[in-house]
Amino acid sequence: MTVPAPLHGEIKRFDHLVGIPVIGLVAFDVKAKTVCPEGLIFDVDEVRKLLAFARLFHLTVYFASLDSEGGPQG
Numbered sequence: 001m002t003v004p005a006p007l008h009g010e011i012k013r014f015d016h017l018v019g020i021p022v023i024g025l026v027a028f029d030v031k032a033k034t035v036c037p038e039g040l041i042f043d044v045d046e047v048r049k050l051l052a053f054a055r056l057f058h059l060t061v062y063f064a065s066l067d068s069e070g071g072p073q074g
Helices: 044-057
Strands: 016-020 024-033 060-067
Touching: 024 044, 044 060
Parallel strands: 024 060
Antiparallel strands: 016 024
16 A cells, blocks of 8 residues: 555565755665574565665665574664
């Protein structure tokens, strides 16, 4: 419901939009990930859809990753 019908399956919306003075708007997509020996592994199709969103709306999109095992805070 948050993506226009013609763009369903083509873009993915991010989780948070942050305004930073002088920089502008920056988007964040938050993921709970387990760190593998190779690093963090992201779904290629999801990355492609976020990239399409970023290009369409001229935004920078970053991934913010949390340890899926939890940390000392929770």
